[in-house]
Amino acid sequence: MSPPLTKPTTTSSIFFLSKPPPPLCTFLLLTALCFIGFFYTLHHSQNPKTTLQHTATLFLSYSSNSTISSYLHSLTLHPHLAGTKPSLDTVNYVFSHFKNLKLETHKKEYQVLLSYPIKSSLSAHFSNGSVVDFNMSEFVDLAESDKIVSPYHAYSPSGTVHAKVVFVNYGREVDYSALGALGVNVSGCVVLVRKGEGLSRGGVVKIAESKGALAVLLYAEEGRVSGGVERGTVMRGVGDPLSPGWAGVEGGERLGLEDSEVLERFPKIPSLPLSFGNADVILGSLGGRTVPPEWRDSGGRSRVLRAGPGPAKVNFTYQGEKKVVTIHNVFAVIRGSEEPDRYVILGNHRDAWTYGAVDPNSGTAALLDIARRYARLMQKGWNPRRTIILGSWDAEEFGMVGSTEWVEQNLVNLGAKAVAYLNVDCAVQGPGFFASATPQLDNLLIEVTKKVKDPEAEGATVYEKWAARNQVNAVRLNSIFYQMPVFELLKDAASSIIKC
Incomplete structure (x- = not known):
């Protein structure tokens, strides 16, 4: 079997999501997307629909707001800019988390050119x-x-x-x-x-x-x-x-x-x-x-x-440096029971300019909790139909560097075997719910948001509040992510992309 890869970002469908501060609803939505959106990765029995519903219900029942909060707290104890020594703490934290869940875990390192400031000043002369x-x-x-x-x-x-x-x-x-x-x-x-x-x-x-x-x-x-x-x-x-x-x-x-x-x-x-x-x-x-x-x-x-x-005039000075540093992508792999050479990939970048509480670690915390719940399901005998790869990318803030390097290294493998990619970046950010999707995922988006209770409107679902605000344009399609070269690298590789 080919070894697992690093950031797939190419398929034919995309979601772009963000949710208000109450985190539990957001994480439930993201995990529901994982299961409903990737239903074909599950191990089906003689009654696939019943099995899927039971597995998804069990998966969601494992949610723990305190657990997610503890992940976020650990990830944001200090700034962790890519290529710096403090960033290694988050590398090791994510790696240890996957490893302690007894998931197949590995790192992939790259030497890349990043840029850092030395000094800057600005004054105005009136x-x-x-x-x-x-x-x-x-x-x-x-x-x-x-x-x-x-x-x-x-x-x-x-x-x-x-x-x-x-x-x-x-x-x-x-x-x-x-x-x-x-x-x-x-x-x-x-x-x-x-x-x-x-x-x-x-x-x-x-x-x-x-x-x-x-x-x-x-x-x-x-x-x-x-x-x-x-x-x-x-x-x-x-x-x-x-x-x-x-x-x-x-x-x-x-x-x-x-x-x-x-x-x-x-x-x-x-x-x-x-x-x-x-x-x-x-x-x-x-x-x-x-x-x-x-x-x-x-x-x-x-x-x-x-x-x-x-x-007025300004006196502007900036001095910076560019240097080659080592960055680290971290992976956990859950082998598929029926189609192990078909990959469903869930990813999120880990680096941040400062503490990264929203971008990206609200998404990283979600990714870690998804891994924990998958591990619990595996303890009960569950296995996915297709291989699931969880990827934690480095140096995204500098220009999607870590994920792009992995795609470039695994382009042929991904082109043949990647099925779908779900990206979780800013899982919790600002008021309201926002999403866009290519047509292949319109129905999925509606189905999932109808299942999640809105944290700000008692008795209403996310979909109901979202649709009321956007009226007939509840689902908006957006092709912005296809303008990114990394998506172009894999535009024919997988069948669907969700970006959260």
Whole structure:
């Protein structure tokens, strides 16, 4: 039999879910998806429907809110940025959890290029002669502050810029066109951008670079505290930039840092994430032309009146480093009793910019609890029809690196044997329930949400509240995940993908 693999992300159907804070309902939903969505992985008897219903009921009866909470607490004791020593604690925690359940467990390591900050600073110099030195860190317990990586954009080049600021809304081509119509030119300026409208950080920086901007400051406004900062990557594409198309295994071939194919993956101008509070100070100082009305009425919190340039200037400095580090994917395998060479894969990334309570460890806690319940079913003699692989990916925040390396290493195997993939990322996040699916999974989505009680509406199911809010568009299809190269790698491999 072929050895198990690492992040399958390709099939023909996708879910994208998030649920409100009460965690038990969310985890019940996710586990129900595992069983109902992958019903064909179960070992069927002479009455498959009865067996499935009994097994699913038994599986859900094993739920324990305190157990899930304990997983989440252990996973978020300290920051665990990929490639750093503290991240090994979560690697070992997940590995030990699988191993203690007596599941077939193994790790897969890759050597990849990641990016880390050395120092950064930002100050604003106003026309009246005053200067504001911005605090670039979040407000955290002083005892913990030295453990948290400074806010930065992974793979941003180092640089120092002293220039006027222009507000460019979401940083889209249409926004620059609107500024051009007002006679505003961003060439030679630092652009201030609010995150949103589906444009990635890398996309924001790439467009700004093409317009002649010298640097980018990017902030998030909706649903954020004024001091919070949203880290992220600005690398173009996914996976290790030194091994594009093949896995970054020890001793394997690597491109050089100065190779043109590598350099194309990185921006040429520096960028930094900014808190809403700091961005608001800069926005309030801008003069120049009045912004278009729709920019002022976007529904966000920014006090946007004028676009600049200036008259205030910012002094912007960022210094970072790129280095090859070891990352770790962790797997548990439950061999199928009838079709062991057909794989159903449940995955979630484990790394986080800081503590990762929501992204990704609400999902990791769900994955660990799913493993625990599978183990209990196996103790009662249950076995899946097809092989189930539980995957815990590393370095996702840097650009889906760990999962992509595994896919690249196992592409042929996955293409022949992968049946379905369920991804659990932010299992509990924000108010309400949200989902999108390709047509193959519409009925499944409706079936599952009708079985789960809504934690915020007594006597109602998740589906009833969701349908009432969205009216006739309760199920929305979304193809955004197929735009990710990792899905393209396996687009014909499996029959369905669920992304939670």
